[in-house]
Amino acid sequence: MNLLIESWDILVSGILRGGFYALMAVGLSLVFGVMNIANFAHGEFYMLGAYAAYFALTLFHLGPVASILAAAGLTFLAGAALEKACFYPLRERTRKGWVMNTFLVTLGISIILQNTTKLVWGNEYRGITAYWSGRVDWLSSMSISMDRVAGFVIAMGVILAFVLFMNRTQTGRAIRAVSQDETGSSLVGIDLNRIHTLTFALSAMLAGVAGACLLSINPAYPTMGLNPLYKSWFVAILVGMGNVGASIVGGLLVGLLETVTYSYVGGGWQDVISLGIIILILLFKPKGLFGVKGIKTVLE
Amino acid sequence: MGDMQPHDSKATLLRRLADVGLPPVGLAFLGVLLLVPVFVQDEFILRLLISALMFGGLAMAFDFTAGFINIVNFGYAAFWGVGAYVSALLVVRLGWSPWLAMPAGALAAGILGFLLGLLTIRLGGIFASCMTWFVALALMSTAGNLVELTNGHAGLTTPLLLETTRNWPYFYIILGEVLAIYVVLMAIIRSRVGLAFRAIGQDLEAAASSGVDAVRYKVMNFTISCAIAGLIGGFYAHFIGVLVPQVLHTSHTVEVLAIAYIGGRGTIWGSLVAALIMVPLMEYLKDLMEFRMILYGLMMIVIMIYYPKGLSGAWEVIAARLRKRRAAGGPQPEPLCLSSTPAGDPAHPAGKGR
Numbered sequence: 001m002n003l004l005i006e007s008w009d010i011l012v013s014g015i016l017r018g019g020f021y022a023l024m025a026v027g028l029s030l031v032f033g034v035m036n037i038a039n040f041a042h043g044e045f046y047m048l049g050a051y052a053a054y055f056a057l058t059l060f061h062l063g064p065v066a067s068i069l070a071a072a073g074l075t076f077l078a079g080a081a082l083e084k085a086c087f088y089p090l091r092e093r094t095r096k097g098w099v100m101n102t103f104l105v106t107l108g109i110s111i112i113l114q115n116t117t118k119l120v121w122g123n124e125y126r127g128i129t130a131y132w133s134g135r136v137d138w139l140s141s142m143s144i145s146m147d148r149v150a151g152f153v154i155a156m157g158v159i160l161a162f163v164l165f166m167n168r169t170q171t172g173r174a175i176r177a178v179s180q181d182e183t184g185s186s187l188v189g190i191d192l193n194r195i196h197t198l199t200f201a202l203s204a205m206l207a208g209v210a211g212a213c214l215l216s217i218n219p220a221y222p223t224m225g226l227n228p229l230y231k232s233w234f235v236a237i238l239v240g241m242g243n244v245g246a247s248i249v250g251g252l253l254v255g256l257l258e259t260v261t262y263s264y265v266g267g268g269w270q271d272v273i274s275l276g277i278i279i280l281i282l283l284f285k286p287k288g289l290f291g292v293k294g295i296k297t298v299l300e
Numbered sequence: 301m302g303d304m305q306p307h308d309s310k311a312t313l314l315r316r317l318a319d320v321g322l323p324p325v326g327l328a329f330l331g332v333l334l335l336v337p338v339f340v341q342d343e344f345i346l347r348l349l350i351s352a353l354m355f356g357g358l359a360m361a362f363d364f365t366a367g368f369i370n371i372v373n374f375g376y377a378a379f380w381g382v383g384a385y386v387s388a389l390l391v392v393r394l395g396w397s398p399w400l401a402m403p404a405g406a407l408a409a410g411i412l413g414f415l416l417g418l419l420t421i422r423l424g425g426i427f428a429s430c431m432t433w434f435v436a437l438a439l440m441s442t443a444g445n446l447v448e449l450t451n452g453h454a455g456l457t458t459p460l461l462l463e464t465t466r467n468w469p470y471f472y473i474i475l476g477e478v479l480a481i482y483v484v485l486m487a488i489i490r491s492r493v494g495l496a497f498r499a500i501g502q503d504l505e506a507a508a509s510s511g512v513d514a515v516r517y518k519v520m521n522f523t524i525s526c527a528i529a530g531l532i533g534g535f536y537a538h539f540i541g542v543l544v545p546q547v548l549h550t551s552h553t554v555e556v557l558a559i560a561y562i563g564g565r566g567t568i569w570g571s572l573v574a575a576l577i578m579v580p581l582m583e584y585l586k587d588l589m590e591f592r593m594i595l596y597g598l599m600m601i602v603i604m605i606y607y608p609k610g611l612s613g614a615w616e617v618i619a620a621r622l623r624k625r626r627a628a629g630g631p632q633p634e635p636l637c638l639s640s641t642p643a644g645d646p647a648h649p650a651g652k653g654r
Contacts, residue, residue, distance in 0.1 A: 038426040090605045099426050100372060104561065105604045107554060111597030119590040226550075230437060233430055269445060275438040279419065282431070 009142055010259050016148050018255020019155045020210045024228050025235035025247040026159060027206035032241045034179040034199045037087065037102040041110040042207050042232060043225025047117065049075045049208025050220035054126045057215075064131035068154065068212040075208025076201045082109060083200035088193065110225070118222040127219025151213035158209050159248060162202075166244070175199055234274055238281060239289050250289070321486030326569070333475060337468035346467035348580050350474050350539065354532050356575035357478040359559040360568050361528035364485050366557070367566030368494070369521050370501040371421070374429040375436030376529060376556055381548035383409040383530025384537035385443060385450060388458040391538070393449075398461050402534030409530020410523050417522035421515055436548055443545040453544060461538040470539055477535060478572070481528055485568050488524070497521055501566075558600050564612025574611055 024046065031039050052071035056062045062070060086105050094101075130147050137143035166172040177185040178195045186192050210228065211220075218224055235254050239246035254274065261270040281289065317327060340346060358380060366372050373379075387405030390396040396404070420431040443450050450456055462469050488494050496517045499507035508514045537543055559578050563570030585592045603610055 038430075086601060086605065093605065094608075097370070100370065101604050101608070103372070103426060103429065104557070105601050107557070108597040108600035108604065111554065111600070112594050115590040115593040115597070119594070230434070234434070237427065237430060269441070271441045272438045272445075275434045278434065279431075282419070282423070 010263055011256065012144070013142075014256030014259035015252055016144070016152050016255075017259060018252035019152045020214060020228070020251070021231050021235055021254050022248045022251025023155045023159060023206055023210040024232035025239075025251050026162065026244050027203035028232045029236050029241055029244055029247045030175075030206075031200060031203040032236070033244070034175055035087070035102075035196055036099055037106065037200075038099060039203070040103060040106040040229070041082075041113065042106075042203070043227070043229030044110050044113040045075045045079060045204040045207035045225075046211035046228045047220065047222065047225040048078055048113070048204075049211030050215050050218065050224065051117065051121065051126070051211075052208065053212035053215050054128065054220045057128060057131075064150075067131075068209060071208050071212035072205050075211075076205040078208075079201035079204025080197050082204075083197045087196065087200070091196075114222050114225070121220075121222070123222065125219040125221050128216050130216045145216075147216045151217075154213050155210065158206065162206065163244070171195075171198065234278060237278055246289070319490070320483050321490075321569070322483075330479065337471050343467050346471055348583055349576075350467065350471050351583075352576050352579035353471075353474045353478050354536060355556060355559055355579050356572040357474070357481050357532045358529055358556045359563065359571035359575050360478075360481060360485060361525045361532075362556050363560040363563070363565060363568055363571045364489075364528075365521055365525040366560060367568075368489070368497040368501050369518050371518065371522070372429045372557065373432050373522070373525065374550070374553055374557075375432035375434070375439075377550065377552035378432075378436030378439045378548045379409040379413060379526040379529035380533040380536070380552065381443070381543075381545075382412055382439065383533025384543055384547055385456070385533075386530070387534035388456055388537040388543050389449065391459055392456065398459060398534075398538045402531065402538065405534035405537070406527045406531035409533065410527030413526025413529075414519065414523040417519040417526075421518045421522060433550065433553075436550065436553070440545050440548040443548060450543075450545070456543040458537045458541055458543055460541055461535070474532075474535055474539075477531065481531075482568065482572065485528075489568065493517065493520070498566075555596075558596055561603055562599060562610050564610030564615075565608070567612040570610055570612035570615075577611075 024042065027045075028039055028042050031037050031042075049071040052074040053067045056067035056070040057064070060070075086109065087102060090098075090101060090105065130145065132146040132150050134146040135143040136146055136149050166176060174185065174190045175195055175198065177188075177190060178192060178199075182192065185195075207228075211218075211224075231254060232251075235247055235250040238254065239250035257274060257277065258270045261273045265273065314324065317323070322330065336349060337346065340349075358376070362373065362376055383402075383405035385405075386408040387398070387401040390401040390404055391398050416432060416435055420428040423431065444452050446452070447454075461473070489497070496507070496512050499510075499512055500514050500517055504514060533547075536547075559574045560571045562578060563572070563574030582592055582596075585595070588595075607613060609616070
């Protein structure tokens with residue numbers, strides 16, 4: 001009976017953790033699928049989202065939901081601006097070596113954003129105790145803070161809204177069309193520049209929401225983005241890039257895997273174990289766990 | 301610059317040196333470097349130059365992979381760190397001589413590179429980068445977790461290579477190492493193997509269909525590059541005297557990468573020159589703290605978008621101009637095709653705006 005309770009606890013906390021990996025991975029995957037950019041600055045939007053929510057909450061005294069919305073809006077704008085400033089000129093200049101070049105540009109963006117934040121707001125942690133006070137104790141034997149549950153619900157809601165947007169709206173369909181065939185989409189009159197900007201902005205927004213939701217657990221500080229960044233890369237490699245639906249499952253899986261490692265092997269080893277598993281997957285299923293035709297995988 | 305006298309044996313010697321990658325300009329440069337410790341007594345400047353040479357060596361070997369077979373080894377610092385740790389541990393735990401342990405560190409990094417290369421090279425470029433990156437992250441946490449072996453984050457005290465407190469002997473050792481690395485890399489680049497590397501980097505499918513065994517060459521390239529990182533790592537361990545897991549951190553990879561790209565991809569020498577400029581420059585800008593890193597980032601973006609050939613592109617333009625002037629033999633009107641002489645993207649001559 002004890003074992004059952006213990007595994008249930010691990011399952012719950014793994015899923016709560018994994019929801020955010022999913023949210024991050026969906027954005028990463030989207031940009032890679034549509035624009036062919038391996039975004040190294042994805043974690044920086046997570047960081048910006050956290051800062052935006054923090055200031056919205058403490059400086060402008062907005063409510064929790066409004067703060068998260070403000071973070072979403074700001075990171076959306078930041079993403080759009082960066083796309084226009086960096087990738088648009090690069091796209092106009094040359095498409096040769098695009099994947100590698102854009103990867104390095106995102107690396108530059110990441111360095112700049114991290115250090116600008118450090119410069120402006122310093123190296124201190126800026127956190128809040130809770131968006132919503134109170135704890136939930138009916139979920140598992142441990143009581144879980146209200147924030148984690150609410151954050152998870154928001155994350156899932158955002159993912160759901162995103163999936164609906166991609167499938168039901170004209171613009172969402174246009175984005176998917178571009179990811180499948182760029183030339184074809186421009187032939188039928190889709191404005192590629194607009195779609196690219198929108199895609200990058202959306203992806204930034206998803207990361208920003210994740211950062212904002214987790215503010216009470218991970219306080220805002222300049223280099224906070226690295227961890228979520230490589231977690232979302234784990235997920236993307238696990239399930240295949242550009243596979244938005246599978247990213248959700250992948251995120252939950254990685255979250256679970258980490259919680260299990262954490263509770264049975266000990267902290268500090270979760271990266272090593274996750275990596276070992278990813279190597280095994282790449283050896284035996286190089287297209288990712290849910291490799292589907294038409295989805296970009298590690299073999300490209 | 302060596303005088304170009306019509307003397308026969310001297311001319312052939314110069315040509316032979318140019319063939320191993322040491323044209324007169326390079327020789328002059330080397331001469332200046334050799335004389336540095338004679339004139340510079342300041343230990344701080346010497347340490348700075350040693351560090352610049354280390355980064356130069358790392359960036360050259362990095363460029364050997366990134367600029368030729370078009371794979372960005374994003375876990376590069378880990379190979380450097382593995383070389384450093386293996387070498388240090390052999391000395392500390394097994395009592396080896398550092399002189400033996402350094403090559404052993406290089407060997408360890410090479411073997412790791414070989415295995416990882418076998419695993420990742422068949423993946424698409426960006427995924428190979430990610431895999432090496434993950435391995436680097438995992439190695440870093442391993443180095444931090446194996447406290448009994450590596451002393452974890454408290455740092456592993458490593459015996460120094462020499463008993464002297466002066467820096468000039470180290471300077472000559474690393475200079476010799478870097479020179480050897482440069483000559484070896486240039487020799488490979490100019491051989492048939494190097495041709496295969498270039499072919500693979502430019503068009504993998506075309507190279508494969510004309511009979512180049514792409515995987516073999518890529519793994520070979522990757523292994524060499526990693527082994528060099530390990531060699532420099534070994535030197536680092538016995539020069540700096542204390543090792544922390546942070547040596548394997550991604551930020552070091554980024555630094556090496558930025559230097560290689562600022563120098564210009566696919567040139568080897570560009571990386572060395574860039575390191576000798578950037579590392580001291582960054583040290584002197586240390587007071588600027590974050591601005592320094594922002595500058596780094598900005599430079600990377602601007603170079604990637606507008607000057608993909610980096611410093612070497614600028615040099616090419618200067619060299620082409622000099623050659624033209626010499627050929628014209630006087631103040632004759634310059635031909636109109638000036639800007640299109642260096643090989644490159646015809647849409648934008650590399651010299652524009654420089």
